[in-house]
Amino acid sequence: MRAIVLDGDDHYRITELDTPVPGPGEVALRVAYAGVQWGDTMVKDGLFPVPRPFVPGFEASGHIVAVGPGVDANRVGEAVTALAAGGAHAEVVVVPAVLALAVGELPLRTAAAFGWSTPTAYDLVHTVARVRAGERVLIHGAAGAVGGQAAQFARLAGAGRIVGVAGSADRAAYAARSGFDEVLLREDLPAGLGDERFDVVLDPVGGPTRQAGLSALAPHGRLVAYGALGGHAPVLADTDALLGDGRSLMTYNSALLSRTHPERLADSARRALGLLVEGLVSVDVTAEYDPSELGLAVRRLREGATRGKSLLRVAGRFDTPSGAAGA
Known part of the structure; x- marks a missing residue:
């Protein structure tokens, strides 16, 4: 699969990686859209230390393509919004099944903007x-x-x-x-x-x-x-x-809540998602970027130039040859 990797030289690069396989209690999601959020700036600036090379991205929407042991196989094909510990800026990401929420007919663009926010x-x-x-x-x-x-x-x-x-x-x-x-x-x-x-x-x-x-x-x-x-x-x-x-x-x-009590976070997320589906609250997507523009998206967020929510278009957009994806 194609993915964006943050290397040790502090640059994003589009590269080819093995497709991740879900473990117990996990699902694999083919990503349609991925969110760009403050955690991405913290990783880029070294304020949130992670081992590099690192595939960034903490929220995504798409369809489940595989499930790990202990997860209902009927979830394959389900449209979801997902909260990840990283890896969402790729064609496929693995997330805990409890944090992959079914969105029904909600557009996947809106489902990605739901994200952590x-x-x-x-x-x-x-x-x-x-x-x-x-x-x-x-x-x-x-x-x-x-x-x-x-x-x-x-x-x-x-x-x-x-x-x-x-x-x-x-x-x-x-x-x-x-x-x-x-x-x-x-x-x-x-x-x-x-x-x-x-x-x-x-x-x-x-x-x-x-x-x-x-x-x-x-x-x-x-x-x-x-x-x-x-x-x-x-x-x-x-x-x-x-x-x-x-x-x-x-x-x-x-x-922290996603690691210590993921079911609590999932419960709140489902309640919030219900209000979004009912139209009682809304999300505002103000910018969309291609994978090659991730560096620009993160920089604009850090500089305060972003309003509302920014998304990375993933499905069908990894056409750029392996190489730079922005500073």
Whole structure:
């Protein structure tokens, strides 16, 4: 099969590899589309160490072509969206069967955009923060795939006011389409919040943004940290002060959950997928790339030029001879 490999020289290359075979509890998926997400930037930048050469790609859609021991053989031919630990930027990827979700008639393009972002947004709102009717929600990274969908899930949960934060004016304008009541620029924080306090803050940024988020919590408010896009500067929290106001600092790590309790992640993913199929939430694909353009896709994501979701077209697109697939 053809696959994109990240070599030790830090370049992507299209090459020929043996087709992977599913083991116990696994399925092999012939990939139609694969997502491009923040994990790809972390791998490329060495922040998420993996042995190289490495086939990147953490989410895909397509049809199951083989199953391993312990998996129902009737799943062969099933259209699915799949969450992977890597390897999705290839013609075939092997994933745990529990994390390959049947999508029925949902277009495979939409199913790939579902990716990690939709179940992550669902869990942030429903499982961790447990947004209640009438609550005020502040969402950082509002123009990203997770932020935009978190706003949709929060609205469905009955949130009374949803404020987004974006890094630039054009990203704020894009985020406004996801149903935020207001979108602020990160450079205007914390002054732009005035005296407003929030019941829930969703923060993938970290550092000073996280510190300010703790200060913006209302009594009994919950801040959920689920990334460190702004760097890994430590955030100091006075637990006694938090206790006095009933405020909470929580974390969410979907990649860890997929390894420790994959059935929990799968349950949330199925619930989120049901809402997507019903049309109650949507995913926004803003860019598609060929395999030879993966380097460009990852670079644009890292630089903040990406809005919503980017996809890699895989089926029938590995026509480029073995060689470079972008820096």
